[in-house]
Amino acid sequence: MRVAWFTLETLTAALGRAAVDGTTAKAIAKITRCDLIAVDDIGMLPAGQAAAEALYRLADAAYERRSLIVTSNLHPSGLDTIMPRPWPPRLSTGCCTTRT
Numbered sequence: 001m002r003v004a005w006f007t008l009e010t011l012t013a014a015l016g017r018a019a020v021d022g023t024t025a026k027a028i029a030k031i032t033r034c035d036l037i038a039v040d041d042i043g044m045l046p047a048g049q050a051a052a053e054a055l056y057r058l059a060d061a062a063y064e065r066r067s068l069i070v071t072s073n074l075h076p077s078g079l080d081t082i083m084p085r086p087w088p089p090r091l092s093t094g095c096c097t098t099r100t
Contacts, residue, residue, distance in 0.1 A: 004034040007041045008051050015054040028061045037062055042072040043082045 006014070018027035031037060039055060047055075055070075062068045074082070 002034040003036045005038045012051040012054045038069040043074040
């Protein structure tokens with residue numbers, strides 16, 4: 001199984017570099033060729049608009065096509081405190097959480 005692993009910071013940086021040379025769609029396509037995509041440590045650092053957009057674009061591209069794992073030490077109800085508003089409408093939180 002091919003896996004792509006990012007922190008939110010490295011995902012934002014990768015898509016930011018791609019945006020500079022106009023290859024964002026190509027970068028997203030390369031990432032979504034993997035069977036599993038993991039975005040780790042959401043909430044470890046505050047996220048800005050660029051991070052929210054990077055996560056949304058990846059989630060939108062992977063939607064119903066690839067498995068996407070997003071990890072955080074925050075409860076899903078706390079994710080809106082680290083992402084700027086408005087939260088992208090198709091990105092949902094809390095679908096597969098366990099209470100600890």
